[in-house]
Amino acid sequence: MGKTIVWFRKDLRLHDHPALVEAAAHGEVLPVFILPETRHAASDWWLHHSLLEIIERFAKQQIQFVIRQGYPVEQLMKLLDESEADQLVFNELYDPESREVERGVAEACEKRRVQMRSFQGSLLVAPDAIFNKTNQPYKVFTPFWKRLRQERIATPLATPELVPSTGTLQSLSSEEWGLLSDEPWYNKFATYWRPGEKAAMDCWETFRDGGLCDYLVGRDLPAQYSVSRMSPYLAWGNVSVRSLWHGALAAAEDVGDRQVEAFIRQLAWRDFDNYQLLYFPEMLTKPVRPEFEKFPWQPADAQLEAWKTGRTGYPLVDAGMRELWETGYMHNRVRMVVASFLIKHLLIDWREGMAWFEETLLDLDLANNAMGWQWVAGSGFDASPYFRVFNPILQAKKFDEDARYIKKWLPELADMPVNYVFQPADAPVDVLESAGVTIGTSYPAPIVDHQAARARALAAYDTCKNS
Template sequence: MSSTIVWFRRDLRLDDNPAWNWALKRKAPILPIYIHAPGEEQPWSRGAASKWWLHQALQDLSAQLKQSGSQLLIFKAETNQSSQSILDHILHSSGAKAIVWNRCYEPAFVERDSKIKAALTKQGISVESMNGSLLCDPLSLRNRSGKPFQVFTPFWKHCLQDPPRPPIHSDDLSITHSGHRSYSGQIPGCCNLEKLNLLPTKNWDTGISQHWQATRKSGLSQLQKTAIHCCNYHDQRDIPAIDGTSQLSAYLHFGQISPHEFHHHLIQHSASAETAQSGILRQLYWREFSAHLLYHYPHSQSHALKPEYDLFPWKFNRDHLQRWQDGTTGFPIIDAGMRQLWQTGWMHNRVRMITASFLVKHLLQPWQEGARWFWDTLVDADLANNTMGWQWIAGSGADASPYFRIFNPILQSKKFDPDGSYIRTWIPELRDLPAKWIHTPWDFPGHASLPKAASGAPAYPSPIIPHTEGRERALEAYRRFTEIKKQYSP
């Protein structure tokens, strides 16, 4: 039987991989490939932190395949070269007559994959695509009116009516070292991982490397820990100073663990399945909801889901955006989060909401600017999650928080980091500040004499804008927007 090409994309694992399992059951030589074509990711080509993770994940997938008796062949699309032309070359060189992949649901990939599938089918190639990244396939999910969901709770209840399948284990089907299921030929044009240039040329990734092990083994270990502590999730998830969240988002995004493995493991091994379902697994379904929205409303990747919000009177200010990015706004909880993000490629979810609210409300910066910064600096950057999160804060998305609901960064800091442990971890110049002043250092009598920042910058800055003033500016902008909406006609 002719060879089967398995096109890996964001499913960088062998276990519970529908495409891999389909190829194994075909019992023909298997040719595993990865194609790096960043030009096809536009306008959301991978950010630097995400590239770092991708390098490690591909290295780990290569090791998984080698242990299974196979080898990952990597191809890099050069200028004006497409994934389709590379696939045509591989099919011609290998004589393969079948190809299988797990679907990506972002707009750019949906369009690309549809064209490739049609072209290859026309050539007589057997083409199969699977769902390997979501519990609920957006292609078939609709509400009672036959339309896509736009409110989370009905979406969640609908999904719960059809429990996810258990993970599909392929231990008994893995490629043997005899090679009878492994393609043994060579394909001209394949390259080594280093040629993809995914790692930074300057060593800014030291903190990320120290904080993360981007392997499937590490992801499974973290999943096990999450299951054990699942019963504490509701009480600890909002406390940034402790490990109260799963920290599995990057492993899910790159497909090193599957959502079915996540769901099954939490239900099977947590102390209370009911607690898991209402707590951490609810967050897994928010991930599903995000993918559902982006698939059905592709314009939301760059524009407001609710089109009238594209008319919102933002006040773009380069200096304000830069200070937010640098973690020098003068609000400790904001700056701690932004520095954690820069140093580790990750930020606690509660702090993500506080920092995002501050940018779009206190500073009146467009939500797209925040989305772009998170996209470049998060190791778990996911287009659907990133888009929905920012639009939720901006009030322009589905099931969104109203724009006039404005987080008070001081009260949020006192509530979720009461003793300042999180702040002291990421803002060393405030480390020795008495607890009385840790949330409002500008009130500290010796504020001007605080230690210099690690960068040598002056003492910790005063607030970029007082909270009360920022709140009033945001409410005034919303009042103006309300008037603008009255004249809006879609």
């Protein structure tokens, strides 16, 4: 019977795990996780608790889950020596850093004459399976989506039977991981979230039996629970995207084909984000469209801080930023509005917003984050038109018409009449007094005028476009 090291990364689950299935078929399994060098505060909180859960799940089967820290190639080679394993397997990732490390692991295994195998276990389909008619990667989502729909999405793999470990190796304790920041702000997350594979399944069942039937319309309404909230579980692989795809299709008879199609289309966007990152890795650091390199960004000053802390004077923007700080999550419709506000109302570089999201999002996915910001900025291949400037007041009226979302996250506006809550600074004095709101004190005045900001943004884009 052989022994296989399973190198876990963003696939912290036992179901639909191709590398784990391969290892179990080979014999004894040694699951391993190498702590990442790059830290992101909110996402690290999720990782910490996901690791605790998966360690416990393996322990119940008398299998040690080993945690190490350091350069992955060195640590994996050490573990091969210590464990006398004869095989190393892992599921592939598609960001530039992970690809580079994977190449290093492959080279080291080849030198040692150790068998290494990698699998596609994080996306719906392998990125190298989909190209356009000229054999080039797709740059626009809609043709990518049409092509993906022609593919057969693999049926999720069952959790394999595992044999107990025969030895014990040195492993870092949770106190040594260093994943939990000294800042106490993330302690609130446990009020709203339960990381791990079991919680992922519970969350999915709640959405499948509730929100999925209203997804087509409800997904745009931040006060409703019509979104899946599966994104943090997908980010660290607590759940397989293929299991969500097939689970949604299985529910079509109960909830309708149109609802399911809208949901699985969002899963395909996740594939597309990672697909684009694989073929255009520069999207993490610079505009994909080179003409946007010359965009006249304004300095990141007090206005950036006002945006981060939800003190812009635009209630939907502020509610979204407060939700993010409180819960590590923000509704997708609101994400678009807050991103548009930072980029187009304040003319602050999208990379500032991307960096803030990297620190504060529990569902951080580098590809999705970069793609989203470049989409709003207009600098991506498949992006929002540069002249589309979200009006945060109209967006609030359209998608939060009774102001339930705004009032939840901005309790200082809880007593404002709905017809004034979207523009508190324009409310009559008696209305403000009755609601206990003082503009400039309990709630800020708008930090920019919408019409003036829109005109300035369009002028800036014209300068960039014509340069």
